[in-house]
Amino acid sequence: MKKILIIAFAFALASCNQTKIAYIDVEVLMKDYTATKDLEVKLKAKQEVFAKELDSLQGPFQLKVQEYYKLAPKMTPQKRAEAEGALQQEQQFLQARQQQASQELQKENLENSEALTKKVDSFVADYAKAKGYQLIIGTSGKGTVMYGDEKMNVTADILEVLNKDYSK
Numbered sequence: 001m002k003k004i005l006i007i008a009f010a011f012a013l014a015s016c017n018q019t020k021i022a023y024i025d026v027e028v029l030m031k032d033y034t035a036t037k038d039l040e041v042k043l044k045a046k047q048e049v050f051a052k053e054l055d056s057l058q059g060p061f062q063l064k065v066q067e068y069y070k071l072a073p074k075m076t077p078q079k080r081a082e083a084e085g086a087l088q089q090e091q092q093f094l095q096a097r098q099q100q101a102s103q104e105l106q107k108e109n110l111e112n113s114e115a116l117t118k119k120v121d122s123f124v125a126d127y128a129k130a131k132g133y134q135l136i137i138g139t140s141g142k143g144t145v146m147y148g149d150e151k152m153n154v155t156a157d158i159l160e161v162l163n164k165d166y167s168k
Contacts, residue, residue, distance in 0.1 A: 019134045019135060020135075021134065021136070022128075022133050022153070023139055023145050023152055023155075024137070024153070024158060025140070025155045026138045029159055030120075032159055034163045039116065043105065043109055050104075050105065053101070054094070054097065057094055057097065061087075061090055064087060068084075123158070123161075123162055127157075127158055127161070
């Protein structure tokens with residue numbers, strides 16, 4: 001009889017100590033996070049600067065190509081080969097610059113995304129500890145969480161605090 005009471009008491013204690021779980025819609029969080037929006041604006045501005053730079057280089061190059069086609073019939077084979085070589089070299093420079101700009105943008109985007117993810121992860125860990133959650137699951141669209149009661153969705157709470165913190 002004593003053993004049954006001890007087992008029943010142990011089960012009662014275990015059931016009182018329930019795990020507190022929540023989930024975050026990561027897509028919504030990252031889309032509505034002010035820091036993400038600001039980074040997108042900065043990246044777009046940098047992209048426009050690169051585009052203007054490339055356009056400023058492409059314009060004169062196109063004029064040289066048009067001039068070449070106009071003068072090519074009157075050129076000697078040697079002059080034509082020299083002009084084609086110079087144009088080809090300039091085109092390769094333009095392509096290399098375009099590729100370099102693209103890589104710079106990709107690298108910056110990746111670095112910013114990683115930094116933002118680390119910040120959000122760190123914040124969520126602190127939030128979980130402060131609110132007594134043992135587990136916070138991240139979901140994306142129709143991803144990992146197939147169903148979650150809206151009472152367990154802490155996306156809005158976290159987003160609100162993250163945006164307030166970012167505004168400081």
